[in-house]
Amino acid sequence: MPDMSALFFWLLAAIIIASALAVVLLKNIVHSALYLVLTFVGVAGLYILLNAEFLAAVQLLVYAGAVAILIVFAVMLTRRGDIRASNLFNVNYLAAAVVSLALFIVITLATGRMAWTATPGQAPAGNVGAIADAFLGHFAIPFEIAAVLLLVAMVGAILLARGGKQDQ
Amino acid sequence: MENIFTGIAAYIKGLLAGAPPWVQTLGMGLMYLVGVLAFIFLNAIYLIYLERKVSAYMQQRLGPNRLGPHGLLQPVADAVKLLGKEDIIPRGADKWIFIIAPVIIFIPAVMVYAIIPFGKGMIPVDLNIGVFYFLAVASTTTIAILMGGWGANNKYALLGSMRSVAQMVSYEIPLTFSLLGVIMLAGSLQTSQIVAAQEKVWYILLQPVAFLIYFIAATAEVNRAPFDLVEGEQEIIAGPYTEYTGMRYALFYLSEYANLVSVSALAVTLFLGGWHGPWLPSWLWFLIKVYIMIFIFMWVRWTFPRIRIDHLLSFNWKVLLPLSLANILVTGVGIKIYQLLTLGRW
Numbered sequence: 001m002p003d004m005s006a007l008f009f010w011l012l013a014a015i016i017i018a019s020a021l022a023v024v025l026l027k028n029i030v031h032s033a034l035y036l037v038l039t040f041v042g043v044a045g046l047y048i049l050l051n052a053e054f055l056a057a058v059q060l061l062v063y064a065g066a067v068a069i070l071i072v073f074a075v076m077l078t079r080r081g082d083i084r085a086s087n088l089f090n091v092n093y094l095a096a097a098v099v100s101l102a103l104f105i106v107i108t109l110a111t112g113r114m115a116w117t118a119t120p121g122q123a124p125a126g127n128v129g130a131i132a133d134a135f136l137g138h139f140a141i142p143f144e145i146a147a148v149l150l151l152v153a154m155v156g157a158i159l160l161a162r163g164g165k166q167d168q
Numbered sequence: 169m170e171n172i173f174t175g176i177a178a179y180i181k182g183l184l185a186g187a188p189p190w191v192q193t194l195g196m197g198l199m200y201l202v203g204v205l206a207f208i209f210l211n212a213i214y215l216i217y218l219e220r221k222v223s224a225y226m227q228q229r230l231g232p233n234r235l236g237p238h239g240l241l242q243p244v245a246d247a248v249k250l251l252g253k254e255d256i257i258p259r260g261a262d263k264w265i266f267i268i269a270p271v272i273i274f275i276p277a278v279m280v281y282a283i284i285p286f287g288k289g290m291i292p293v294d295l296n297i298g299v300f301y302f303l304a305v306a307s308t309t310t311i312a313i314l315m316g317g318w319g320a321n322n323k324y325a326l327l328g329s330m331r332s333v334a335q336m337v338s339y340e341i342p343l344t345f346s347l348l349g350v351i352m353l354a355g356s357l358q359t360s361q362i363v364a365a366q367e368k369v370w371y372i373l374l375q376p377v378a379f380l381i382y383f384i385a386a387t388a389e390v391n392r393a394p395f396d397l398v399e400g401e402q403e404i405i406a407g408p409y410t411e412y413t414g415m416r417y418a419l420f421y422l423s424e425y426a427n428l429v430s431v432s433a434l435a436v437t438l439f440l441g442g443w444h445g446p447w448l449p450s451w452l453w454f455l456i457k458v459y460i461m462i463f464i465f466m467w468v469r470w471t472f473p474r475i476r477i478d479h480l481l482s483f484n485w486k487v488l489l490p491l492s493l494a495n496i497l498v499t500g501v502g503i504k505i506y507q508l509l510t511l512g513r514w
Contacts, residue, residue, distance in 0.1 A: 004190060030318060034265070037311055053297050057304035065307035065337075068314050072333050075318075075326075128297060128357060 005049055012049070016042035029087040033071045040064040054128050073161075170449040173203075174289050200292040204281040212425035213243045219466055226470045253414030258320060261411065266319030270412065270419035273312030276305045277423040277430070283359050284433045287443045287451030291360055298359040299351060302434060303344055306389070309427070310336045313398070316420065317408035328407020331477060332398040335388055338484045339395075343385035345492035349378040349499040350438045363442030370441040377495045379439045381488055383464075386431040388480075390424065392465060394472035395480060432461035 019038040026032045040063040047056035074086075135143050177199065184195045217232065217240070224231025232239035257266060283298040285291040295301050310333055317329025351357055353374060354365040362371075372379045388395035399407035409420050436442060436457040445453035475483070 030262070030265075034311075034315065037308075053295060054300070057297055057300050061300075061304040061307050065304070065310065068310040068333050069337060071311075071314055071318070072330060075330075128300075 008049060009046070012042050012045045016046075027087055028084050029074045030071055032087050033067055033074060036070070037064050037067045040067070052127065054131060170288070172449075173287065173451060177290075200282075201278075204278060204292060207286075208278065208281070208426045208429065209422075211429050212422050213247065215425045215428065215462065216246065216421070217243045218462075219469075222463070222466045223470045226467075247418070250414055250418040253417075255416065256411070256413045258322070258411050260321045262319040262321060264319075265315050266411075267416075269312055269316035269319055270416040270423075272315065273309060273423045274419055274426075276308050276312075277426040279305045280430045281433075284430065285359050285363050285437060285442055285454075287449070287454055290443075290451060294358060294360050297357050299347055299357050299362070299434075299438070302430075303340070303347070306427075306430075307340055309423075313408050316412070320408070320411035322411050324404040324406075325408050325410045328398050328400075328404050328410070331404075332391065332408065334477070335391070335395065335397060335480060338481060339385045339388035339488075342381050342484065342488035342492045343389060345489070345496060346378040346381035346385065347438060348492075348496050349375045352496070352499050352503060359437050359442075363437060363444065366441040367444055370439065370444075372439040375439065375495070375499070377491065378499075379435070381492050381495070382435060382439070385484075385488060386435065387465065387468060388484075390427045390431055390465075392428070393469040394475045396469075396474060397477055397480060400474055428462060428465060429458065432458045432465065435461050 016039055019035040019042065022035040023032045023039060026035065040059060044056040044059040044064065047053070047059060177196075180199050181192075181196065184192045187195070220242075221231045221239075232242040235241040235245055257263060280302050282293045283291065283295055283301055313332045313336075314329045317325040317327075317332070320326075350362065350371050353371060354362040356362060356365075391398045397403075399409060404410075409417060412420060433454075436454060440457045440461070443450035443454040445456075448456075
């Protein structure tokens with residue numbers, strides 16, 4: 001059913017873009033985080049359309065599930081009294097415009113220059129084994145380094161949130 | 169007896185045979201959904217009765233015994249009562265979050281049933297990532313509980329949902345790791361293949377430690393005593409559910425019992441041989457094993473006192489997590505030794 005999958009793609013794309021905009025534009029940081037869940041679930045739906053079920057499940061488990069932790073930290077670390085104005089805009093419009101434009105150009109160039117080749121036939125049914133082989137075989141070292149990097153980032157985030165060791 | 173449900177499925181498929189393919193897919197999907205929903209509602213309603221009876225016998229009481237023989241009609245009366253209650257939304261609540269949280273918590277609770285093999289050839293969707301799908305979908309339950317607690321704008325509700333995040337996110341890790349041993353033995357994430365691999369030996373015999381870890385972590389994941397800190401009545405009223413009334417409250421409880429059945433069903437699938445068993449039809453075996461698991465969950469709930477939050481977390485990180493990692497290591501080495509002995513090579 002090629003027409004049906006196109007329909008679902010546009011539906012998911014609309015949901016993803018609308019909820020991603022809501023993440024940025026809403027003033028309440030908890031609402032933003034909840035729309036982020038919707039964005040991630042939409043992306044997981046796209047992966048399912050591409051027959052990448054494993055990736056979709058990872059997307060749910062790692063991203064959508066972890067937003068709960070994000071909200072907890074948002075609640076714990078927001079110092080403002082009023083939660084309805086916890087996710088405000090600042091005044092650096094120019095810098096923001098430059099950065100987003102640069103990002104947009106890079107992404108457009110990258111997708112435009114890529115030679116998209118459609119693989120004929122059915123996608124492989126089970127890709128878990130292939131992913132495991134790649135992670136623990138050929139890409140073992142980058143995989144482990146990424147894990148260490150994440151650990152460092154996590155420890156750093158905790159240190160920043162706690163404000164480091166007091167001198168007195 | 170064996171073929172009742174597969175027969176019904178084949179009959180409906182026959183009715184749809186002339187229709188275009190997308191109608192067939194949709195029709196079969198709807199049929200599975202209706203089947204799963206009927207299974208959840210029937211079980212959940214009578215589990216509430218069973219829970220009250222089991223707790224009553226453990227505390228030397230009679231439990232519900234007025235309505236119908238042995239109080240069997242009590243759940244019906246409870247359901248009618250809950251339907252008739254006023255739907256209260258607190259004035260200070262974050263209205264939309266408060267309203268949709270009970271609906272959202274029900275979605276993963278139903279979705280996880282897609283990969284449960286209820287009997288021989290009775291699996292709604294035989295995904296090749298089966299067990300992983302279950303874990304990924306179940307992990308989103310936390311968000312719904314957090315939404316309920318946050319939306320109510322009540323300090324006890326918020327405290328309860330904070331606890332639920334700390335607890336459910338931490339216990340997810342040993343839960344996942346405990347399943348890895350079984351997956352390594354079966355060599356597949358597909359639930360149908362894991363059940364097929366247990367035709368001779370149930371994995372509870374090969375993975376007793378993993379089963380124990382799974383049982384403890386699953387108790388924490390479904391927020392049952394001794395891990396029911398999320399709704400510890402004596403400390404924080406009813407946690408995230410404090411402000412809920414009527415049907416919304418009922419939806420939270422329904423999904424809680426749906427989750428109890430689904431973790432029991434997963435335990436049966438992965439450790440207790442799924443639907444394998446002599447003489448009786450396969451789906452009856454599955455149901456019997458699920459109810460044995462549920463009875464053990466209830467037994468634990470009514471005989472253990474509630475654990476303290478710091479003990480809860482340190483038990484998870486200092487005992488369960490290292491134990492589950494050691495179990496993976498031992499299983500891996502064991503598989504290799506077994507291969508060396510039987511095949512003469514790694």
